[in-house]
Amino acid sequence: MPAATPDVSATHAAPGSTEAAPAFSPLYQQIKSLIVSSLQAGEWQPGQAIPSEMELAARYKVSQGTVRKAIDEMATDNLLVRRQGKGTFVATHAEAGTQYRFLRLAPDVNPVGAGAGLQRRLLDCRRMRAPAEVARLLALKVGEPAVQVRRLLLAAAAPATGSSESAAGAEPAPVVLDDIWLPGALFKGLTAERLVAWRGAMYRLFEAEFSVRMIRAEEKLRAVAAAGEDASLLAVAPGTPLLSVERLSFTYGDRPVELRRGLYHTQAHHYRNELN
């Protein structure tokens, strides 16, 4: 009989116990927590299959249906991906096609392929002590090391004023200016060389090289006026309205691991959102 598998019934509220506040939680929630722990511990890597429902049911000594409910919830949370006939896989955000995990920007015309066709240009990457505001949001102590990355995203296609010629090959237009702060402790070997050499999404690099997986994010949006260096980098006149997007991304356990301040030029693009 395999050991090292936490006994579920131990955490389960014992029937008949009249103790006050152990905050009863259903079995499938406990299973969910156990699976999340395994994910955090790296027992199964992104893209790999986790054990089958039957195996997990045996491991945790519960029925298949209970495991199923746990996995179902994790699938709707985008932590796992189910594939009928094949198995259940650890979600790897930034798969093929998911070039930009959280980027909600879409071109006004030709809406096929949401964030596709964007070039990247790294502007800066330096290590520094976290400024007070950044430290607060990333839950760091003031003065702790942080990595700052600055980069530009450029649209390859011709801009809105559709002249007859130059359908392709036109000068790419800057669309997004990103300022990114990361906790230095988590991203030890992150350098400019590493960033420019990397083909593929940035979050994919974080996953592969630093074992940091983004689970969810919160954004605050504002309209601001372009100014100074930001304006010239985006090739717009000072005063041009820009969409400011402040994003805080979280990993397992709601730990903040990335702060990103983006400026979007929304002349030929828009930020799309779905409300339920």
Next chain:
Amino acid sequence: MPAATPDVSATHAAPGSTEAAPAFSPLYQQIKSLIVSSLQAGEWQPGQAIPSEMELAARYKVSQGTVRKAIDEMATDNLLVRRQGKGTFVATHAEAGTQYRFLRLAPDVNPVGAGAGLQRRLLDCRRMRAPAEVARLLALKVGEPAVQVRRLLLAAAAPATGSSESAAGAEPAPVVLDDIWLPGALFKGLTAERLVAWRGAMYRLFEAEFSVRMIRAEEKLRAVAAAGEDASLLAVAPGTPLLSVERLSFTYGDRPVELRRGLYHTQAHHYRNELN
């Protein structure tokens, strides 16, 4: 044996049938469709309880578990609300506290009570022929009647520049300018009087008086410069960056029923969003 209840097995793909493409759909999906139809038909009104799981299971001749799965999905779709020990209720968007169903605007400070503390001021309400662009988005024929509503939302609290006095009672500052278009056919008796007389959320009025329920919405956000009448209504200088929010709201069956173009002054407020 009760009649008038659609026989599920009829729609269910008959086993052994080798016909090509009836596009097999699971039982619980069919149940879901049937329940949605009942909602559309107004069999159960918003806020009311639908029959218990056991009753529905009997009505549709399926097991309780199948009904449960159908209801579960509708609950996560915000169509139904489950309340343990009481029953399952038709979601009534715009309940107490949900003053603004889709408004994602939050004050920068004092984030308690998201959209609370906003006053409304009706500017205009007129019936007209739908302009081409509006007609297209609302799936109307050009020239069909439409209702246009224009209104202002004002923040009651004192603006950002916190002077020592006047914590309350300060002049309210305009924050949102909304332009709303509705299909005239669906909103026959909608007048300015009706709107100003109504206490409570606009979507609540739509539900109660016109049986139009908003299920989901799509938004496109842009940063634009304030100009002309819009600027003066929002009490900002021309050129001030504003957040433009174009929202298309849908009812059952993904039918578009409201087009809204909002201009948000994001000086002391921001648009918040959660990404998964």
Next chain:
DNA sequence: CAGTGGTCTAGACCACTGG
């Protein structure tokens, strides 16, 4: 073909609500 997830059933028991 075996193994996976997906659906459906039937029944037991628990937790919450209200009279």
Next chain:
DNA sequence: CAGTGGTCTAGACCACTGC
């Protein structure tokens, strides 16, 4: 207390994948 939704189980069968 009866009635509701919430959890858990056990087993059957189906649909998809890959060998």
